[in-house]
Amino acid sequence: MARRAGPLSEEGTIGKTSTPDAASDAPTTVARRRARMPAWSIPRSTEDRVVAGVAGGLGERFGIDPMLVRTAFVVLSMAAGAGIAIYLLAWGLTHEPQPGEVVVRRPLANQARPAIALGLIVFGLLLVLREARIWLGDSLVWPVALAGAGFAVLWSRSDSSERARWAAAGRRFPGNPLEAVFAGRISFARVAVGGLLVATGMGAFLGGNDALAALPTVLLAMAVTVTGLGLILGPWMVRLTRQLTDERRQRIRSEERAEVAAHLHDSVLHTLALIQRADAPPEVTTLARRQERELRNWLYGRPDGNGDERLGNAIEAMADRVEEHHQVAVDAVVVGDSPMDERAWAIVHACQEAAVNAAKHSGAAQVSVYVEVEPDAITAFVRDQGKGFDPADVPDDRRGIAESIRGRMRRHGGTATITSEPGDGTEVTLRMPLEGT
């Protein structure tokens, strides 16, 4: 009670008329407040007190100069006493500090300050424009401003830590971006406040334009429209979301793959290369070569996705088969690429026959295969640096193989030429024209 006398007399000194009923009401309010003080309630200041310590308390809590708060109250009082009303309301919402209560200072977040300032400036500008009659009407501008503020609250991401949390949430729920929006407590408050502002703005707009009378009809129409739109766009949205998810998953997978590739490259490929250089038994060397080829194809290979095989892959696989069965190194170089068809398979099989033949009879340790795909033809060369032979003096078994290669090529409209000289290796040249495709 003794405290109450102070504020009243001080109020008098500033020259404000007091409102007795509110004042007399206060003690019980204060008493009740003390019993169950909500967390948000701010204690009034005891030291920095001009009227009731409201301005001091607010200033202390939010880290603002209390003088500024007081000035704001005084200025607002000029507007038909609004300042006094707000002061009284604030007084009602604050409480007398309890003995030993520590005032928690919660300065406005750095991001909140400019936002509030911007909001107030916009508000002031609107008032000025309204005064100057550059105005579209109260029922339009205010709701729009309100909705705009709500939108800003909804979509502004306050600080970097929250942004980081958003990003983390985005990683956790790679599917639905909305889940990321609702993740986190602050985000939820933001969404709630922003949504409320936007809804209020929309309501005010409708109310201001006398459209609320028709609200039930409008709601029905809206429900029907939304349902219709949902039926039309729903599947599309679902597909879009799924696509986004897939894309993201794909990207993650390719990143992981690149990491694995780098690691394998640094470790396994080097080991395989070392084995080939060392004087290892031939089977070990062959195994190392095959493993290297397999790994290399997997790491850097031509994409054979969707299951449709390409000529480059088929040639590498052919080289692999020959190496496996015939203790010979097969170096395959493919320039260009084409999908597999009958003619491409004919080339692959002819190459294989030629390579096997070279491995069996030439005595060379290495066979070179070169395949080039041009728009009008596929050309292939299979060459060894082995002992060669005189075409005029060909053993029968060899002639048989040569005929088999030629016959295979001829059946598909291609040609095969075999050149060899004793002591100078053998080269099989295959050519498959592609016109008509």
Add this chain to the structure above:
Amino acid sequence: MSAGGAGQAPPDPGQPAGRTRVFLVDDHHFFLSGLRAELGEEFEIVGEAGDVDGAVEGIRHGHPDVVLLDVHLPGGGGRTVIEAVHRDDPEVRFLALSVSDAAEDVIAVIRAGARGYVTKSISPADLADALRRVHDGDAVFSPRLAGFVLDAFRGRIAGPVDPELDQLTAREQEVLRHIARGFTYKEVGRRLHLSVKTVETHVSSVLRKLQLSSRYELTRWATDRRLV
């Protein structure tokens, strides 16, 4: 010889003159010691390094004739070494060496200025031969590299074409095709009725085009967008 010495003192006067000075750059110590053992007979190993900074520093101090350079290196890769060294000393010749056969990596290091590319599974004799060749100023094209280059210069490209740089002559293509088929320079010369010197000139010309032409980027650009 201790491993990891980034640079060694300038030529020892006691060394027999005329030995090619080689600097080794590879971050795999096993491989490095293998190379040292193989090449030490014929070449003078003036230093070795396992990363980009060590390599640039060591090459600056060691004055090698040829640098045997791993394409993949911690600290920026082989091309970073070439670019840094060539800023000061464009005379140093590089032979790229790698287990990787990803065309982009190989072409990138060649475009940065390497005179050739061999895979790490190359036999010691062939490697020595390649080093000698690079030391003589020639280009070293393995069949696989020839294939990559033919691939890079294939097809038509969008945009303006500089025939001097963006296209291979019929002769150059023929030479590259033979190399890709596994012929040595000498064999290519015999088959095309050219001197070995002429074959080398063609290959060097291809190398120059590969380094100067913007075609490779253009082709890649087009391939990425499925225009070719």
